[in-house]
Amino acid sequence: MKTEFSIRDLASEFGVTARTLRFYEQKGLLNPGRKGASRVYSLADRARLVLILRGKRVGFSLDEIREMLDLEAITTRDPSALSDTLERFNERIAALHSQREDIDAAIEELEAGRIWLEDRLANREPSEEIKHRARAFEALATARMNVWTGASPEPGSHETQS
Template sequence: MVKPVPPDTEFTIRELSKEFDVTPRTLRFYEQKGMITPMRRGASRVYSAMDRARVELILRGKRVGFALDEIKEMLDLRFIDSRDPQVLEAAIARFESRINVLEQQREDVERALEEMHAGLDWLNARRHENEPSEEIKRRARAFEALASARLEDWTGMPPSSS
C-alpha cells in the first residue's frame, strides 16, 4: 500500500516511475490521455500529490480490468457533480457492470483455487505412495474435466488423449 503524502509535495517523473514501477513513457502517456496534468518547470515535469494519487488509482483500475478510457472517465469527477439523470444512470450502470464482472472473476478464481488445491492434495498423496481418498479422487477428476474443457475453449480443439 502506498502511503499518503502532504498535498503540497512534488515529484519528478523519475520518482513516480520508481515508486509505481512504471516507465517514464507510461507517465507521459497518461499525461497525453489527460489523466494526469504535471506542471512544467522548463523542460521538466513536476507532479503534484494529486497527480501521484491519480497514478495510483489508474494502476489499481488497470489491475482490476478497467480500460484506460473507463478509468479516465472515473477520474473525471464532473459526472459526480452532474444533475443530469442520464449521466448519473450511465455512470451507475458502468460501475454495476464492472462490479458484476469482478465478482464473477472472484468466484472463478476461488473455484480454480479449490480445484488446484484438490490437484495438489492428489499429487502429494501420490508422492507419498498413498492411495488418495475417494474425495481427493473425485476432486481430481473434477479438476481434470475443468482443465480439459478450458483447453478446448482456448484452443477450439478437444484435448488429445494420452
C-alpha cells in the same frame, strides 16, 4: 512528507515506465506541472496514478478511468449521464464478483491438485474425495482443451458418456 515527485520517482515507486506516465498525461489522466523541461507531479497526481493503476488492474478502460477521475465533471452532469456512469460501475462490480468466484474455484481446484500431488510424492493413496476432484478437474480441462483446439472428445471420455 514529499509533495512533489519527478517522473522517475513515480515510475520507480509504482513499477511503471516513464513512457507510461507520459502516455497517461497524453490521455488527460495526469496533469503534471513543469519546472523548465521537467515534469513535476503533485500529491494529487500521485493519488490519481494510484487510482489509474487500480482501475486498470480491475479492467476499466482508460476512458472509463478518466471519467471516474473527473469528479467535477461527474457532479455537474445531467442525471442521465450520471445514471450511465452508475450503470457502468454496477456492470464492472458484477463482472469482478464473477471473476472472484472463478478465481476462488480455480484456487480450490489447484489446492486439491496440490494435495493429490503431495500424497503421491509421499507414496500415500489420496482420499476418495481428492481422487474424485482430480477426475472432475481432468474432465473439465480436457473439455476446455477440446473447445480451444477444436478436437473431438476421445472415446470413453466423460463427454461422450451420458
